[in-house]
Amino acid sequence: MATRQTRTLARFMMVPSVILLLVWMVVPLAMTLWFSFQNYNLLNPANVSFGGLFNYRFFYTDPAFFQSIWNTLVIVVGVLLITVIGGIALALLLDQPIFGQGIVRILVISPFFVMPPVAALVWKNMLMHPGYGVFADIARFVGLRPIDWFAQYPLFSIILIVAWQWLPFATLILLTSLQSLDGEQKEAAEMDGAGALSRFVYLTLPHMARAITVVILIQSIFLLGIYAEILVTTNGGPGYASTNLPFLIYRTALLGYDVGGASAGGIIAVVLANIVAFFLMRAVGKNLDK
């Protein structure tokens, strides 16, 4: 039983870690805010002045700004759809007792250990290249014209690559949740005459809801910041078709060592991420409180 004293004590004990966390978070954020109001280019140190909101105005009047926000959201939603649906399907398959189960599981999980730029390069040059990629060979084999993935569907190609990387993560989390489903419940449902579909919809899916929420939340955090895959494949092109917010910040500010502009872009990204997180938590976060 927690008495008032022990609760006070507990709070007291938490103080150091809370302070550390705050310092860790607040100091960089405050510095970023401060820099975002400065005209400050690292390569031109003689010319530092207070710029007010100029950096923000410059950033959001960029012709690529709104498209990049849209692209960021499309990437997040697209990858989430593929990984959650594909993850559930894979987890259901892997949950079956099959020969060589352990090896199959490791194989399924392995894409997660490939570094993003490496994965992107492999996809770009060995799979999707319209000249010598595997997809092009398949297309030619069945008599079709090879698709020039990065020119015709740049954003979709990137979603595909990122989804391939994150699918194992979703599968892994969902598989563990499936394995915790009580076998007796399944049997009981079966004896009551529930078909495979209704067992899935009324038993398995509700059981996995919490794991799905975790997958969505964790992935969204990382997917908002996708960057390496874009850099090595399309460099944000053609046009602004595959420019997302992190890449826009990189291009407008970091490439030119523009500290002020990059900070302003960073703050805008933080605000956006919070908006997304807010809606996400409202939509799916309730599952976690149960």
Place this chain on the structure above:
Amino acid sequence: MRLHTIILGLCSASAIAFGAHAESITIATVNNGDMVRMQKLTDDFTAKNPDIQLQWVTLEENVLRERVTTDIATKGGQYDVMTIGTYEVPIWAKQDWLLPLDNLGDTYDAGDIIPAIAGGLSLDGKLYAAPFYGESSFVMYRKDLMDKAGLTMPEAPTWEFIADAARKMTDRASDINGICLRGKAGWGENIAFLTAMANSFGARWFDENWQPQFDQPEWKNALQFYIDLMKDAGPQGASSNGFNENLALFQQGKCGMWIDATVAASFVSNPTDSTVADKVGYALAPDTGLGKRGNWLWAWSLAIPAGTQKAEAAQKFVAWATSKEYLELVASKEGWANVPPGTRTSLYENPEYQQAAPFAKMTLDSINSADPTHPTVKPVPYVGVQFVAIPEFQGLGTTVGQLFSAALAGQSSVDDALAGAQTAAVREMTRAGYIK
């Protein structure tokens, strides 16, 4: 008090351990073949200078650029010698961030450095970085396909000839593309090629008052020419091809011609990697008769940051690594074909080198025909052939590169791409204070 004694003791102990007078200099360098070879050969330097020790920090090109730029801009002082390109030198020299190299020794013979390269590494007549390796760009072509098309490549072709030959060499049925050119967006990717190409069409990035020039007819001609040519004779997926992708295509025999860095010559003519090694010919980058060719100029160079405490040792190292003796050292150990190219005139006069590298003369002629201080037909306020040596160029170049790659992918028209580039350039230049 006691703590101080202990620290002092530790310091002196380590000083003894590393030799009483040894001075250690830290060198940041890029991980390409010539630089890695230099690290293996440093025994020669340490034997001649036993009191200097070398610490290496070897990084991939983009990481290196980021690290050394941050270090020098924040006066971090981590490095005593930095490997930088022709893009950085004029910018940094202007900020007084680099030491002028005026003490490289009596035998150094700075006059032997190829004038075009020296021009790109100097400011107000003072040399701020010593070239280690230099390159330009030229045409590599398949002699067999050229014969098949019934054409002969002149030593100095025009764009008209290149386009005509490319269209004739293209054979879609057997997967042969007449020409492979860079298309991937980026200031060091398609913009490097297109800026150099546009120079030969008489286009320029900015006029004397830093006013962007994408609304001028020269740019329209150049870009339209490029897009039409790539549509008729280029490979599929060209809008995401950079140097490495085109290299792979050429090595597999899928390109009739390829215009890119002179350093590629040693890759395409290497029989272990290239299926077409014995069929490659070389020619100067094309022109349109306006007096400028579409080739660029790049040199990885060694520079000394102004903040270093070990300027003397650093200069000794720079002098050693970029000397004639170093070239001979590499030749004696690894053969003339592996000598870092493009820095010294005397190398190209050496008959042994000419024999080992059949593309030597073409490389030298290409380098000589590029002039970083007068890159294009009309006067410009900037230095640089395939770039504009201002800090804002990396970001702006990448934006423009994205727009041009969209035009190549057929997602926007040439006019739209140029209009977008003009808007972006005016925005960026106004913000940076160039346009008053």
